[in-house]
Amino acid sequence: MLRFCPKCNSLMVPRKVDGKVYLVCTSCGHKIQPKDKMVLATNVSPDKHYKIGVIELGLRKVKKDEQEIYREEYYSIFLDTYAETYEEGSEE
Structure with missing residues (x-):
């Protein structure tokens, strides 16, 4: 469900801060704790999914x-x- 900022009417997006989920305004930075439970999830299509390997050289x-x-x-x-x-x- 979309939420809008009470101060500037911009879109609020969920962000994790100190292990808790807050709704943060994209324009003014106003944040509120949601009343109902929110889960942050991202879906990545298989064609964009890849792994990055980090190799450290011991020079x-x-x-x-x-x-x-x-x-x-x-x-x-x-x-x-x-x-x-x-x-x-x-x-x-």
């Missing part, structure tokens, strides 16, 4: 020694892969 500071080791490993793997790819391409 850590890498020391210069470790960084050099990682860089050397990366380049050795890259060069091996590049050489294999180049050899396969030249055979065709």
